[in-house]
Amino acid sequence: MDLISQKKLLMEVGSGTPMNACLKRFWLPIALSTDVAENDGDPMRVRTLGQDYVLFRDSEGRLGLLDELCTHRSASLCLGRNEEGGLRCLYHGWKYAVDGTILDTPNVRDPRFKERVRQPAYAVREAGGIIWGYFGPQDKEPPFQHYPFFDLPDENIVVELLVCSANYTRLVEGLIDTTHTGSLHQDALRQLVAGEGPAPSFGGKPRVASAGVLAQDLAPDIEVQETDFGLRYAAISQHPQPDGTVRRRARVTSFKHPTSILIQSGHLAQLVLPVDDDRSYLFMAFWDPTRNIRDGEARQEIRTYYGIDDIAKDFYGAGREFHDLPDRPNKSNNWRQDREAMKNDSFTGLYRFIPEDFAVSASMGPVGRSPIEHLVPSDLAIARFRRQMIDNAQRVQKGEDPRGLAPREQPRPAQYDIPEGEDWRDHYTRVAD
Numbered sequence: 001m002d003l004i005s006q007k008k009l010l011m012e013v014g015s016g017t018p019m020n021a022c023l024k025r026f027w028l029p030i031a032l033s034t035d036v037a038e039n040d041g042d043p044m045r046v047r048t049l050g051q052d053y054v055l056f057r058d059s060e061g062r063l064g065l066l067d068e069l070c071t072h073r074s075a076s077l078c079l080g081r082n083e084e085g086g087l088r089c090l091y092h093g094w095k096y097a098v099d100g101t102i103l104d105t106p107n108v109r110d111p112r113f114k115e116r117v118r119q120p121a122y123a124v125r126e127a128g129g130i131i132w133g134y135f136g137p138q139d140k141e142p143p144f145q146h147y148p149f150f151d152l153p154d155e156n157i158v159v160e161l162l163v164c165s166a167n168y169t170r171l172v173e174g175l176i177d178t179t180h181t182g183s184l185h186q187d188a189l190r191q192l193v194a195g196e197g198p199a200p201s202f203g204g205k206p207r208v209a210s211a212g213v214l215a216q217d218l219a220p221d222i223e224v225q226e227t228d229f230g231l232r233y234a235a236i237s238q239h240p241q242p243d244g245t246v247r248r249r250a251r252v253t254s255f256k257h258p259t260s261i262l263i264q265s266g267h268l269a270q271l272v273l274p275v276d277d278d279r280s281y282l283f284m285a286f287w288d289p290t291r292n293i294r295d296g297e298a299r300q301e302i303r304t305y306y307g308i309d310d311i312a313k314d315f316y317g318a319g320r321e322f323h324d325l326p327d328r329p330n331k332s333n334n335w336r337q338d339r340e341a342m343k344n345d346s347f348t349g350l351y352r353f354i355p356e357d358f359a360v361s362a363s364m365g366p367v368g369r370s371p372i373e374h375l376v377p378s379d380l381a382i383a384r385f386r387r388q389m390i391d392n393a394q395r396v397q398k399g400e401d402p403r404g405l406a407p408r409e410q411p412r413p414a415q416y417d418i419p420e421g422e423d424w425r426d427h428y429t430r431v432a433d
Contacts, residue, residue: 004370008370009390010386011167011169011367013049013050013168013276014276014277019393020049020050022402023258024134024135024136025136025396026142026258026402027125027133028049028132028258028259029130029132029281030046030048030053030065030131030132030273031161032283033129033131034129036055036056036057039059040057040059041056042082043056043077044056044078046065046133047276047279048133048275049275049276050275053066053067053068054066054080054087055124055131056082056087057082058082058097059083064096064097064098064121064124065122065133066096067119070091072089077096077119085097085103086098088104092107093107096119096121100118100119100120101119102118122135125144128147129154129285130271132144143406147285149267149286149287155292155294156291156292156294157285157286157293158285158286158293158303159285160303160308161282161283161284162281162284162313162319162354163281163282163317163318164318164361165278165323165358165362166278166358166362167274167277167278167280167366168274169386170361171272173385174357174360175357176233176253177378177379178220178235178381179220179235182217184357185353187345187348187352188305188352188353197305198301200301200302202267202286217239220236220237220251220378221236222234222380223380224380224384225425227411228408229254229409229410229411230254230255230257230388230407230411231255231384231385231388232252233252233380233381234251234252234424235251235252235253236248236249236250236424237249248417249415249416250416250418250427250428251264251415252413252414252428254412255381257392257403257405258389258392258404259271259272262412270283270284270285271284278367306354307351307354307355307356308353311351312351312354315328316328316329316351316355316358318354329355329358329359329362331362331363335362336350388403391403392404414428416431
């Protein structure tokens with residue numbers, strides 16, 4: 001398979017593509033619990049892998065995830081009335097339960113008709129402030145995945161949803177890529193190390209120590225270990241000491257199939273949803289087992305530090321309600337880059353972290369644009385990610401299960417000094433978060 005064919009297989013997620021069939025075999029994050037918090041509240045359109053669905057919570061609080069278009073005459077159920085235990089289509093009054101069962105067909109006299117027809121419905125779960133959907137074959141539904149924040153009270157969790165006009169691989173590869181951080185995000189890292197910017201400390205993990213490592217070595221050695229959940233890799237940086245010795249520091253990042261990344265410092269999971277070929281959602285879940293971070297200053301510190309606050313969502317277009325407004329970041333306005341700021345203090349002229357990531361990801365262009373890349377040793381983890389994803393799609397094409405459906409090991413990030421004479425993999429088992 002040539003490189004263009006590999007890129008096509010990897011990046012195209014629409015109906016009928018191999019990657020669409022592969023990703024549908026996993027539980028995917030599709031919305032926030034707060035999006036449909038109210039029983040009998042407004043139904044919500046959710047777009048996943050290039051197809052539209054309707055999500056709603058019925059009178060008893062049960063979640064329903066159905067094809068958006070009514071099985072009768074294809075009117076949108078997002079226009080429907082959510083009441084008295086089901087979602088009713090406005091066009092002819094057909095009413096559906098959360099499992100797709102037809103409850104009422106006012107224009108059909110035959111009472112047995114409701115037993116013969118159903119609205120396509122999909123498995124849906126709620127955990128950790130996120131709503132998850134499974135769109136694959138019912139007889140192949142995998143075990144529901146587990147993340148540490150699922151076990152915590154709501155007040156110990158912060159979950160944010162951001163939107164980016166880029167293919168899912170652009171986001172995942174950026175999140176996997178340790179070496180871009182010290183360059184693209186150097187403004188925020190410099191402020192953090194100098195004590196000039198926000199410094200959240202959720203989960204007891206100080207950001208300052210991590211920032212120092214990222215800023216000091218832009219070309220660490222990359223070593224990858226494949227796992228049953230995907231892969232983990234160590235970015236090993238070298239730090240000469242006054243006594244002439246060299247301290248080796250490992251920063252371990254984990255990738256979990258299909259699109260989850262856990263990075264150091266810990267207590268942060270980043271989950272990417274491929275909305276369609278050139279749009280993705282990024283779910284960022286932060287947690288602290290010891291205290292409330294959902295409210296007040298603790299929450300704002302997190303949002304400000306990562307660039308996911310109101311400024312990022314509105315002015316920089318990372319929020320769903322603002323993203324598509326014509327004056328928000330896009331190619332025509334150079335993603336709202338401030339060139340004047342670049343003449344003074346700013347390296348990028350962009351807002352911190354996530355808006356910077358989103359700008360460079362979107363700047364790579366749509367899926368159909370496939371320039372030749374020149375990968376280097378620091379891109380080893382990205383190359384392995386691509387190979388695993390392509391392999392998974394090919395497995396599903398052959399009727400096999402993709403890897404990572406039911407991993408025995410849970411991914412954990414870590415950052416630590418490697419003892420003299422010891423391999424980072426051996427030490428990892430003792431220190432991982």
